[in-house]
Structures are given as C-alpha cells and as structure tokens.
Amino acid sequence: MYRFRPPHADLLLALAQTTVAVLLGQESAAQGWSALDLTGYLLIGLVNLPGAFRTRAPVTLCLVVHAAWVVFITAGYWPVAGSFGPMLAVYTVASLRPLRTAVACSVLMGLVWVYAGLLARDASMAAVVAQAMVWPAALCRFGVVARRSAKLARRLREEQAERARRAVGEERGRIARELHDVVAHHMSVISVQSGLAQFVFESDPPTARAALGTIADTSAEAMEEMRRMLRLLRSTDDRDGDNAPDAPMPGLARLAEMVERVRAGGVPVELRVTGTRRPLAPGVELCAYRVVQEALTNVLKHAPGAPTVVELRYGPHQVTVLVVNEESGTGEGVIPAKVAGGTGHGLIGMRERAKLYGGTISIGPHGGAGGYEVRLDLPTSPRAVRPEDDGKR
Structure with a gap:
C-alpha cells in the first residue's frame, strides 16, 4: 500500500x-x-x-x-x-x-x-504596499530561476545519458564489425579448405595435407587477432604497456598473406599495387584491410572459383582499393544481389568503416558477365580530394 x-x-x-x-x-x-x-x-x-x-x-x-x-x-x-x-x-x-x-x-x-x-x-501603508510588491515578486523570481535551472539540469542529464547510450551503441557496432571481419573471413577459408580436404582425403593425400595446413594456419591467425582485439578491449589505460596489444592490428602490408590464403582456398586471386607505397594511419590501413577481407570472404561464399583481382592504388592524397571479379559460374560475384541490396552485416560494416574515416565506398555490378566490384576511396591527408582530382595529379 x-x-x-x-x-x-x-x-x-x-x-x-x-x-x-x-x-x-x-x-x-x-x-x-x-x-x-x-x-x-x-x-x-x-x-x-x-x-x-x-x-x-x-x-x-x-x-x-x-x-x-x-x-x-x-x-x-x-x-x-x-x-x-x-x-x-x-x-x-x-x-x-x-x-x-x-x-x-x-x-x-x-x-x-x-x-x-x-x-x-x-x-505606514506606503511601506506596507512596497513590501507587498517586492517580497512576493522576489520569491516568484527565485522560484522561476530554480525551475529553469532544474529543467536545464534534467536536460543535461538526459543529453549525457543519450551520449552515453550512443557511445555504447557505437562501441558495440565497432566490436561487432571486428568480430564479423575476423570470424567470417577465417571461418570461410576454414570451411572451404575442410571441404576440400574431405573430398580429396583418399584420392589426393598431399592436397588434403596442404588443406589441413591452411586450416591450421588460418585458425591460428584468427585466434591471434581475437586475442589482440580482446586485450585492446580490456585495456583501461592506453599508456599501460602491460594491457596494450603486443602487435599492431592488420594493415595493408598483410594483404599478400590474405590473398595467398584465399588463393589456397581455390579462388584465383591476383594482387596489384600501383603508386608509391607509404605508411598510412593505422585506422586507414585497418579499414582498407577489412574491406578487402570482407570482399574476398564474399567471393569464397558466393563465387568460388571466380577470377578475382585485388588492386591497391596509392595516390598523393588518398588510397583506393578495388576488388573485382569478372565472372562466376554461379552467376554471382564479390557481392551477390541479395547482399548488395543492403541486408548483409558485412556490407553495413564496410560502409560504416568508410564513413568513419571520411571515405566513400561503392558496390555494384562489373562488366556484363555477372561480375561485381567493390571500390573504396580513403583520404590519407587532412586535405581530402575527390577520386577524379587525385587521379589527375
């Protein structure tokens, strides 16, 4: 009661x-x-x-x-x-x-x-009337100020709570993107290689052993990235060397390893690099690496065996990443139609990463043979330029 x-x-x-x-x-x-x-x-x-x-x-x-x-x-x-x-x-x-x-x-x-x-x-009635006007007016004024102050305080608390909710949501999204990128890519490679090993286990033991070796290497790399990410998330002070990751997050220098791993999964992938290689901001490199990783993961899932080209272009003020496959026996490419429509978590992660670093990403058909193309443009300097302007320099 x-x-x-x-x-x-x-x-x-x-x-x-x-x-x-x-x-x-x-x-x-x-x-x-x-x-x-x-x-x-x-x-x-x-x-x-x-x-x-x-x-x-x-x-x-x-x-x-x-x-x-x-x-x-x-x-x-x-x-x-x-x-x-x-x-x-x-x-x-x-x-x-x-x-x-x-x-x-x-x-x-x-x-x-x-x-x-x-x-x-x-x-004295003059003094009484003056007091009757001043005191109530002063009390009313103080009360109005207190009401406005309380309203402002409530609004500030609500805004702080909203900012905290947004920060938590953004952090959850970031963690979800990292987990998706790490787990989806490596598990796709493991799935393809395990299927290959099972298929040729009796007829071609060397190929089966090579597939098992790729599975072991891929799973070890996935575990390494997971441990690195968990150490980073558990770190409470960036200056604390004991909690900081003992290795950098993946970057463009490891694209060749990724391409080789996907090639071992049965996808003919070619890596091309144009322009002068140079170190970039860690966030920019991780963004480009994850986009390539997600695109190649979709190749493994939806277009196994389709010839694919990964092209990395270094410009004066931006870096461009292209992942293109020309054709596919299943009629689907880097991003199949059902994923390109916007329902895939990987596609959402690509766009969020590109937006976070001020870049642009485009995904769509390539050529007329059923292929698809993923293009990512990321600025590498505070003075970002348009892709067409960067190509003229």
Whole structure:
C-alpha cells in the first residue's frame, strides 16, 4: 500500500521554520500585537507544518497556508511570525508550476500582506504596499530561476545519458564489425579448405595435407587477432604497456598473406599495387584491410572459383582499393544481389568503416558477365580530394 510520506528534506525544513516562527513570535507583544497563546501556537503550526508536503500539491498547499495565515493575522497575532510558511509556499509554486500560476499566488500573498498592514496600528501603508510588491515578486523570481535551472539540469542529464547510450551503441557496432571481419573471413577459408580436404582425403593425400595446413594456419591467425582485439578491449589505460596489444592490428602490408590464403582456398586471386607505397594511419590501413577481407570472404561464399583481382592504388592524397571479379559460374560475384541490396552485416560494416574515416565506398555490378566490384576511396591527408582530382595529379 502506498504511504503518503513527505520528503525528509521538506519535513526538516518545515520543522525548522516552525521553530523559528515560534521563537520570533515571542516578540509579538513588543511589536504591539497579541502575545502567542495556545491558539497562536496551533495557528503557527498550521501555517508552517504543511510545508512538509509542499512538493506534492504546491498550489493547494499555498492556498491552505495563506488561509491559515489570514486567520492568524485576524486573531491579532504578529503577521511576520506567520510569514515563513506563505513565503516558502509561493517560492515552491514558482519553482514547480507555470509562471501564470506563480504570479497568481504572488498576488495572493501581496493582498494578505496589505490586509495585515490595514490591521496594524501605526503601520505606514506606503511601506506596507512596497513590501507587498517586492517580497512576493522576489520569491516568484527565485522560484522561476530554480525551475529553469532544474529543467536545464534534467536536460543535461538526459543529453549525457543519450551520449552515453550512443557511445555504447557505437562501441558495440565497432566490436561487432571486428568480430564479423575476423570470424567470417577465417571461418570461410576454414570451411572451404575442410571441404576440400574431405573430398580429396583418399584420392589426393598431399592436397588434403596442404588443406589441413591452411586450416591450421588460418585458425591460428584468427585466434591471434581475437586475442589482440580482446586485450585492446580490456585495456583501461592506453599508456599501460602491460594491457596494450603486443602487435599492431592488420594493415595493408598483410594483404599478400590474405590473398595467398584465399588463393589456397581455390579462388584465383591476383594482387596489384600501383603508386608509391607509404605508411598510412593505422585506422586507414585497418579499414582498407577489412574491406578487402570482407570482399574476398564474399567471393569464397558466393563465387568460388571466380577470377578475382585485388588492386591497391596509392595516390598523393588518398588510397583506393578495388576488388573485382569478372565472372562466376554461379552467376554471382564479390557481392551477390541479395547482399548488395543492403541486408548483409558485412556490407553495413564496410560502409560504416568508410564513413568513419571520411571515405566513400561503392558496390555494384562489373562488366556484363555477372561480375561485381567493390571500390573504396580513403583520404590519407587532412586535405581530402575527390577520386577524379587525385587521379589527375
């Protein structure tokens, strides 16, 4: 069952202001008003103690408190002794409710203040009216500022939470891309080689042994990349040498190894390099390496035996990677139609990688014999140029 309990901070505040009001009320007689008696103490409690529930129903509480304050003043007690509850009520309304409601409550407090001045014996009405205008307006202003500050704080918290969710999503996507690229490529090679070994196990033992050797090398490389990636993900400080990977992530220097491994899987692959080789940013090299890896994985899956060319072009301000197969006995190429439509995780990973490093990627048919082409253009300097401009230099 729900229990209607006031917040602890509001309860303590209500008790504190009630105590202060009781102590201040001892000066009532000296100020020319009736001394506090049992009725006066009860009215002080009725004016101040409801403040413990001020955030539950601020407008209702404001009306109740002001009504009790009017009774307190009408009974002849010093108005100042009972003013703390109404002040807190007006501030609370301004901090939790729209400005129109806050202004109405401020006007109510000002009217009660003027009413108290009318009952005073020697009060200066000019001073009373000024106070009735200034104090409620100041409390309303403070409450509005507090409401805006709280709203801004909530918005900042929401934005921080959203940024954290986006960061987690991006990190999950990055991990998913790495896992897909590592596992899919190597498992495709292992699958092809294991099928070959099983097929020629009795008729051609040397070929079977070569296939098993390729499986062993490929699985070892996959495990090495997985361990490297896991060490990187577990690292909490990039400066911590004990947690940092003990070898760099794959780059363009290892394209020849990849091509040889795919060639051993039965795909005639040729690697061509044009332009002057030069070291590139690790992220750029990894992006190009993974795109070639995914393209060759699709060749193994969807176009086994199709002649394929991997071309790496170094330009002054960019590097271009082309993976092209001219034909396929199954009628599909580097990226078959069902994958080129955009449903494959590998294709999504390619595009995300290219976008991350400011590059462009195009995937589509090549020639008229059923082949496909993957083209990746990556800038290698802050001043990125268009592919056609780079080719003219």
